Structures are given as C-alpha cells and as structure tokens.
Amino acid sequence: MRIKLLISVFFITLGSFAQDVAKDFDAIDSLYREDQFYLNITYNTLQKRPDGLKQNKLSTGLALGFLRDMPLNKKRTVALAAGIGYSLSIYNHNMGIIDVNNETTYSILDPDNITFSKNKMSLHTVDLPLEFRWRNSTPDSHKFWRVHLGVKLSYLFYDQYKLESSQGNVGQTNLQDFNDFHYGIYLTTGWNTWNLYAYYGLNPLFKSSAKIEGQSIDMNTANFGLMFYIL
Secondary structure: OHHHHHHHHHHHHHHHHHHHHHHHHHOOOOOOOOOOEEEEEEEEEEEOOOOOOOEOOOOEEEEEEEEEEEEOOOOOOEEEEEEEEEEEEEEEEOEEEEEEOOEEEEEEOOOOOOOEEEEEEEEEEEEEEEEEEEEOOEOOEOOOEEEEEEEEEEEEEEEEEEEEEOOEEEEEEOOOOEOOEEEEEEEEEEEOOEEEEEEEEOOOOEOOOOEEOOEEOOOEEEEEEEEEEEO
16 A cells, blocks of 8 residues: 555656646746857958969868857847857968978969969867847747857967879978967858858968068958857
C-alpha cells in the first residue's frame, strides 16, 4: 500500500512539474535580448589600389562572434551591443610579395613573364564590434526589421601570403608591413533571417613603408555580404 501511495505521489508531482515547465515555455519574456550570436559572409574589395593592381577570382570573408545586447528603452526596440568575434578575410590579386635577403618587396605580376593559379592574402583577426541598434521587435515574435550601425576594431594576429606560379611557389606568414590594428564602420539592415551587411575600413591594410615602385600601398577594404543572427 505504501509503495502504491509513493508511486501515485511521484506521478502526480511529475505531472505538476511538467505543467509548470510547459507554462514556462509558453511564457512571454518581457526582458528579452536579441541578435547575440552572429555569422557573417562577405565579398571583399580593395580600395585605393596602386596603379596596375587588380583583384581576380572571388575574395571572400567569414566572421562569427558574440554581441551582448543591452536594451535602452522599455519596449527594448533601441539598444547598444558590444562583443567579440573572429574574422577570416581573403584577397585574391595580382600583387607579388617577395622576400629577398630579409627585405619584402612588392610588385605587379606581369602576365607576359609569369602566370599564376593562386595569389592571395589571408588575414585572421580578433574583432571588437560596438553598435547602436534599432528594431521593431516584440516579446512574442522573432520576426522584425532591424538596423544596426556600428564601429569595429580588429587586431591582426595571423596573416598568410601564397603564390603558385609558373616560376615557382612562394609562401610567407606574419608580414611586418601589415598594420596590426584595423578599424572601420559598418551597417547591417534586414528582415528576420536575411540581413544585408556593409563594412568600410578607415585605415590602410599596410604600413606606409610598403611601396610599389615608390608608390605607397594605401589600400583599405570595403566588404559587402550577408549577416545572420542567432538568439
């Protein structure tokens, strides 16, 4: 009899707990936060290129990270967000980067003298984004319009250059002529899952010491693509 009683109490308690959990799932969270994890896919372009420097193939980028959403008003439609992330940016071009006697030289690859199947820079950065957010979200819907305007500081912790050509292969890492810090502004806007993303770098990729035939390589970057948010 005691065993039957204990079993009955157990199942009654379990059923009550399950009902409470179901209510919690159905409850509306009035203190919600939006768009805290992100994934970004971009097409990368080089701006202010030296004479003769061209991009070829497709230069792509991938970024992911976390942003802490901090609502500023009662409706939680205006917010600030700060976070940390990682980016991989690839640039395909016709600029040769050769190390001769521990000195790096830059030149435009002449198609009459050399052909190449691969010539690219890969930049790996840690990103610190800070953005101002507007959205018309509600506590019970995750489908809404958003506009995010931000600034981003990036630290270059690893870079790689690869050339595969008719005259041989070249590979270099951690070039001294890259700026360690990059910064720029960006805009994200869209509806629900699909969001357009645009970034414009405000400082050059290379230091002023990097030159092609006496001309400084003052290139910065502009990136365009899609932004996806989770939670």
